[in-house]
Amino acid sequence: MYNTVQDCLYGKRKRPVAGIVLNVIIGFFIVVLVAEFIFGLNYAGIYVVNVSMTPTVNGANIVDYTEDGRPIADDAGDYIYIRKGAKPSYGDIVVVYRENVKDNIIKRAVAFEGDRVKFVEGYLYVNGELVEESYISDEFRTSPGHMYYNYPRGGGEHTVGKNAVFLLGDNRNHSDDSRKYGDYPMSSVIGVVPGWSLTIKGFTTAVHKFFYFTISGRNTTVSA
Numbered sequence: 001m002y003n004t005v006q007d008c009l010y011g012k013r014k015r016p017v018a019g020i021v022l023n024v025i026i027g028f029f030i031v032v033l034v035a036e037f038i039f040g041l042n043y044a045g046i047y048v049v050n051v052s053m054t055p056t057v058n059g060a061n062i063v064d065y066t067e068d069g070r071p072i073a074d075d076a077g078d079y080i081y082i083r084k085g086a087k088p089s090y091g092d093i094v095v096v097y098r099e100n101v102k103d104n105i106i107k108r109a110v111a112f113e114g115d116r117v118k119f120v121e122g123y124l125y126v127n128g129e130l131v132e133e134s135y136i137s138d139e140f141r142t143s144p145g146h147m148y149y150n151y152p153r154g155g156g157e158h159t160v161g162k163n164a165v166f167l168l169g170d171n172r173n174h175s176d177d178s179r180k181y182g183d184y185p186m187s188s189v190i191g192v193v194p195g196w197s198l199t200i201k202g203f204t205t206a207v208h209k210f211f212y213f214t215i216s217g218r219n220t221t222v223s224a
Contacts, residue, residue, distance in 0.1 A: 047208065048077045049071055053107070056108075061076055091135075094191065096167065114159065119148060142173060
């Protein structure tokens with residue numbers, strides 16, 4: 001029997017602390033799982049290999065290859081995210097699937113259908129205007145003597161084809177990109193790297209390395 005009304009009400013409200021804590025923990029994990037599911041629908045993680053996007057994104061070194069030809073890399077690269085299916089704009093970093101060699105590359109989109117592209121003494125011009133590429137220091141621009149110091153090599157301008165994108169690496173002296181292989185179909189763009197992913201890449205890379213000590217080609221983007 002309860003001695004007072006207060007005792008009665010308190011008795012009805014009283015719940016074991018362990019049960020409350022357990023419910024909070026379960027609720028937390030449900031929220032995390034739902035958030036991760038939604039995030040996974042829109043974003044994909046990639047581990048960057050090779051140096052063509054240095055200094056914007058650091059690339060790992062290839063140390064071996066799997067039997068099916070995928071690269072096995074060390075842990076020197078950055079782990080970043082892409083927004084799947086996003087349409088790129090000028091200056092966006094994109095991931096492109098190369099059907100002919102069955103791999104992905106990460107580059108920067110600098111021009112689109114109908115744009116005119118040229119390099120003059122290592123500097124990029126699009127439609128006759130110098131592009132202010134604040135993300136590239138002089139150290140990473142195309143150097144004198146490089147085969148693409150002036151592009152096209154025969155002079156003039158390159159016009160980007162229909163439904164295509166012109167891609168460049170930020171490390172211009174060490175990037176095989178549209179200057180060598182030509183335009184890439186817009187349909188081959190599988191995602192765009194959002195700015196926030198570059199901002200927190202130090203954190204996401206550290207987490208990735210903590211859980212994955214060996215990178216064996218899965219979710220790997222080769223920056224060729």
